Amino acid sequence: xxxxxxxxxxxxxxxxxxxxxxxxxxxxxxxxxxxxxxxxxxxxxxxxxxxxxxxxxxxxxxxxxxxxxxxxxxxxxxxxxxxxxxxxxxxxxxxxxxxxxxxxxxxxxxxxxxxxxxxxxxxxxxxxxxxxxxxxxxxxxxxxxxxxxxxxxxxxxxxxxxxxxxxxxxxxxxxxxxxxxxxxxxxxxxxxxxxxxxxxxxxxxxxxxxxxxxxxxxxxxxxxxxxxxxxxxxxxxxxxxxxxxxxxxxxxxxxxxxxxxxxxxxxxxxxxxxxxxxxxxxxxxxxxxxxxxxxxxxxxxxxxxxxxxxxxxxxxxxxxxxxxxxxxxxxxxxxxxxxxxxxxxxxxxxxxxxxxxxxxxxxxxxxxxxxxxxxxxxxxxxxxxxxxxxxxxxxxxxxxxxxxxxxxxxxxxxxxxxxxxxxxxxxxxx
Numbered sequence: 324x325x326x327x328x329x330x331x332x333x334x335x336x337x338x339x340x341x342x343x344x345x346x347x348x349x350x351x352x353x354x355x356x357x358x359x360x361x362x363x364x365x366x367x368x369x370x371x372x373x374x375x376x377x378x379x380x381x382x383x384x385x386x387x388x389x390x391x392x393x394x395x396x397x398x399x400x401x402x403x404x405x406x407x408x409x410x411x412x413x414x415x416x417x418x419x420x421x422x423x424x425x426x427x428x429x430x431x432x433x434x435x436x437x438x439x440x441x442x443x444x445x446x447x448x449x450x451x452x453x454x455x456x457x458x459x460x461x462x463x464x465x466x467x468x469x470x471x472x473x474x475x476x477x478x479x480x481x482x483x484x485x486x487x488x489x490x491x492x493x494x495x496x497x498x499x500x501x502x503x504x505x506x507x508x509x510x511x512x513x514x515x516x517x518x519x520x521x522x523x524x525x526x527x528x529x530x531x532x533x534x535x536x537x538x539x540x541x542x543x544x545x546x547x548x549x550x551x552x553x554x555x556x557x558x559x560x561x562x563x564x565x566x567x568x569x570x571x572x573x574x575x576x577x578x579x580x581x582x583x584x585x586x587x588x589x590x591x592x593x594x595x596x597x598x599x600x601x602x603x604x605x606x607x608x609x610x611x612x613x614x615x616x617x618x619x620x621x622x623x624x625x626x627x628x629x630x631x632x633x634x635x636x637x638x639x640x641x642x643x644x645x646x647x648x649x650x651x652x653x654x655x656x657x658x659x660x661x662x663x664x665x666x667x668x669x670x671x672x673x674x675x676x677x678x679x680x681x682x683x684x685x686x687x688x689x690x691x692x693x694x695x696x697x698x699x700x701x702x703x704x705x706x707x708x709x710x711x712x713x714x715x716x717x718x719x720x721x722x723x724x725x726x727x728x729x730x731x732x733x734x735x736x737x738x739x740x741x742x743x744x745x746x747x748x749x750x751x752x753x
Contacts, residue, residue: 391479398493399502408514411470411490415520418488442516444543446536448529448555453565453653454480455720456556459734464553465489466735468523470515472508474534476527476679478654486735489523505535509542516548527679529557533583533622557581558681559620562652565716566659567691568683569618575686576618582609584624584631584682610634615644618685625680629668635684636665645688650680655719661688661695662709670709 392398400407445464450456465471468489473482475495485491494503494511503511515522530536530552543550559581563570570579584606606627613619613635624631628648636642642665649659662670664684671680688694695710 400492404510441519444522444550446524446530447553449477450556451558451561451653469520471523473525477525529555532557569687572687577616579618582621584627606630621682624682646684648682650676658713674711
């Protein structure tokens with residue numbers, strides 16, 4: 324079977340006509356012996372965000388996010404962490420006329436006492452991908468950074484908003500390939516903080532929800548470094564709200580559980596030895612933690628979805644429980660598969676969804692305006708239905724940054740003013 328392509332937009336079943344915002348979604352439909360609702364025609368609007376760096380404009384406009392220069396091999400910097408910090412120091416000395424030289428430590432000196440460096444680190448959540456969901460606080464801090472360490476899930480449209488003088492370093496991780504190990508990332512944060520740099524650590528979603536931000540926080544606190552954590556919209560909230568899926572709903576879901584589809588390497592061994600927590604199998608844990616009045620949201624769960632769905636059904640979940648898998652949620656490249664729980668693994672496989680994909684399971688999924696069947700309607704006997712929809716369910720907010728450029732410039736100017744004031748304060752202190 325193949326996932327047939329239909330260039331049409333799925334109309335919300337809760338409205339007589341598609342709203343201007345909702346009409347931006349196109350759908351691909353695969354019918355398996357059942358009837359779906361009619362689709363309403365609509366155009367997909369995809370506006371590229373304004374590009375700040377002129378050198379990258381042509382290449383970025385002609386390529387997907389996957390090909391962005393932000394994720395190239397050169398973006399990670401030198402292999403050795405010590406060389407990365409030294410390169411930063413060399414560049415800082417080259418521009419010392421515009422900064423406070425006393426804030427940079429000479430590598431030949433011992434530097435500030437351990438744990439008493441003047442640097443500061445900000446762990447910042449950038450949301451699920453839509454640049455319109457970035458907080459004003461996050462944007463403001465992105466204008467004050469000396470160094471920015473960013474993950475793979477931080478969109479190029481968001482990285483474009485970092486001020487031009489910041490040193491950008493890619494430390495992202497993908498399935499089967501890690502640009503940097505977690506130990507290296509923590510060593511980089513410590514190294515930059517100890518030489519007095521203002522470090523912004525950008526993470527997708529919220530930094531403390533399946534983002535390993537807590538580990539980085541512990542490493543910095545253990546050395547006495549000042550840090551602040553800036554919350555971001557986690558994928559469960561961003562994707563759920565975008566699609567009109569209440570994570571909790573009176574009479575349908577009294578709770579929501581956020582789960583991971585896989586554990587870190589070595590977690591099972593630690594659980595067996597008593598060194599880590601007691602969770603050795605994320606699927607077994609998800610099933611024992613689930614009930615029919617709970618909305619389950621699974622991060623990083625594509626690989627274990629067949630096992631999860633089978634065990635949930637074996638534990639008492641009806642096979643027709645509403646579910647959805649959403650790839651690249653809240654971005655123009657979003658793809659979402661609505662299906663019954665029992666059919667979801669095959670539907671995801673047939674439609675070739677890839678990471679990052681968020682999975683939501685529970686009765687509230689059927690409340691979405693994009694759910695393909697009317698309330699109470701069931702698939703035809705002997706067959707099921709899944710629907711693959713492509714494109715944003717809402718307006719592409721990248722256009723806002725073109726329309727409201729004056730606001731963005733004003734916020735950037737505020738950041739620049741803060742940096743100059745801090746430099747002036749350091750000069751007067753001497």
